Amino acid sequence: MRRTNWLAALLIAPLLLLILGSFLVPVGLTLFRAVADREVAVALPDTRAVLAGWDGQGLPPEVAFAAVARELAAVLEARRIGDVAQRMNFERTGLRTLLLRTARAGDRLRAPYAESLVALDARWGQRDAWLMLQRAGGPFTSLYLLRAMDFTRGPDGAVSQVAIEERLFQTLFLRTLWVSLLVTAICVLLAYPVAYTIARLRAPWSSVALTLVLIPFWSSVLVRTTAWFVLLQREGPVNGALVGLGLLDAPAQILGTRLAVVLALVHVLLPFAILPMHSVMTRLDATYLRAAASLGANGVQRFLRVWLPLSLPGVAAGGAMVFLLAVGMYTAPALVGGDRDQMVTWFIANFMTRDVNWGMAAALSAYLLAMSGAVIALTRILTGGTVQAGARA
Template sequence: MRRTNLLAAALIAPLLLLILGSFLVPVGLTLFRAVADREVVATLPETSAILAGWDGEGLPPEAAFAALAREAGAALQARRIGDLAQRLNFERTGLRTALLRVARAADRLAAPHAQSLPALDARWGERETWLLLQRAGGPTTALYLLRAMDATRTPQGEVRALPVEERLYRTLFLRTLGISLLVTALCVLLAYPVAAAIAGLRPPWSAVALTLVLIPFWSSVLVRSTAWFVLLQREGPVNGALQALGMLEAPVQMLGTRFAVVLALVHVLLPFAILPMHSVMKGLDGTFLRAAASLGANGPQRFLRVWLPLSLPGVLAGGAMVFLLSVGMYTAPALVGGDRDQMVAWFIANFMNRDVNWGMAAALSAYLLAMTGAMVGLVRVLTGGVAQAGLRG
């Protein structure tokens, strides 16, 4: 028995190492970026050490001003000041300019630096600026996690909500959740009768029907989303067909709308709902339905009391798969959606590729991961309860 267990462990080990190295470790390191705060201490180590001993009253000692001027100038010459400037400016707009002014004038600044730095930029004479710099000394921060929930920390350390005009991400998560739930519901409703019909077919027609379901997988998501971009244009085939049928008098704007996003996502994700449902329905024993009929159950009763509860595992699997894919979808909303229809994935990509702000990208990813996990867990609990209730009935 022990030898068999060792052999099984040896066979499983490569798969576990692959999962660990290609998924768990990269995801874990990425999520750690949501709380990592190393820019200040890496670029201004002496300044950070001095501020660590500052009591926060008044202004820091002259040594902190002098160290900041010296280290900022050295960082500019070594071209290492970009990450620091971006980190400080993200927490307080304008600190990038203040820092670069000090770095460029470092060789010309004369003692006492506690006077020459504020003369160069008044923000260095403010206690709040130095408190921010002290708090950014790391090694961890809640800044990105707070911003991803439309909150911030004041220079005094209090957590407060951002002004109404600056709030964005709570609405973004609600929008992503709403679109994903709508797409999931539509895919489940459309996929269920299709999966049931395919499960009732006999070879070779069942194979033909499954092939038709799998055909969309032969092209990429980008190609299918681009096709909807062409179809939904004002002068595209959809508007033309609706006008020819007399349903529209003039072309309507479809691109850049929530309707276009939902339509494209349903088209892309529908096969992911059909296949799990078909797999479960294909294995259901028809004798249960015949037994229910022999006991006097009519068609709707047989469906609600027998077929639906037995097929719910497939509905759960298909719905969960569609939901997980839709919350992280980037391509379709980016191509056919407008500014008010972009989902969390678009903002994550934007922070990574354009703003190069890995902290915010990681924070949004962490919340997205938590949201999907909670929703899938909730659906499993609710669906499991419904299935058990149905079987008991």
């Protein structure tokens, strides 16, 4: 028995290593970036050490002014000032300009540095700038997690909401949740009768129908979404058909709307709902239906009281799969959606590729993961009793 266990462990080991190396470690490192704060500590170690002993009252000692002037000039010469300038500017707009101006004036600054720095830029004479520089010393920060929920922390450490015109992410998460739930509901409603029909078909028609469901997988998500981009244009086939049938007087603006996003997502994700439902329905024992019929149940009663409860595990699995894929979908909203239809993944990609702000990308990813897990857990709690009862039946 022990030899068999060792053999099984050796066979499973490559899969576990693959999951660990390609999923768990990258995801863990990415989420760690949501709280990591290393830019100031790496670029300005002496300044960080001096400010760590500062009590935050008044202005820091002369040695802090000397350290920041010296180290900013050094990181500018080493071409490493970009990271710390971007980090501080994200804390408060304008600090990037302050740091760059100070770094470029490094050769002209002389002791006493407290006077020369204030003469260069009056913000060095303000306690707020030094408090934010002290707080950015790391090694951890709540800045990105707070900003990802439209909150910020002031120089005194108090947490407050950002200005109304800057609030974005709470609405963004609600939009992502709403679109994902809507797409999931539509996919489940459309997939159930399809899966039921395929499960009741006899061979070879069941195989033919299942192949038709699998055909979309022969092309990439990008190709299928691009097809909707062509179909939904003002001069595209959909508008042409609607105008031809007299349903519209003129072509409508469908592309760049929420409707276009939902259509594209439903088309892409529908097979992921059908397949789990079909898998469960094909394994259902028809004996239960015959027993119900022998007890006098009609067709509707047999479906509602026997077939539907027994098939709920497939419905739950299909719905969960569609929801998780919809929450993380980037291609469809980016191609066919408008500015007000983008989801969280678009902003994650934007922070990673354009703004190069890995902290915000990681914070948004962490909240997206938490939201997905919460919805799946809540669904499991709300449907668990029904699903388990159906499975036991």
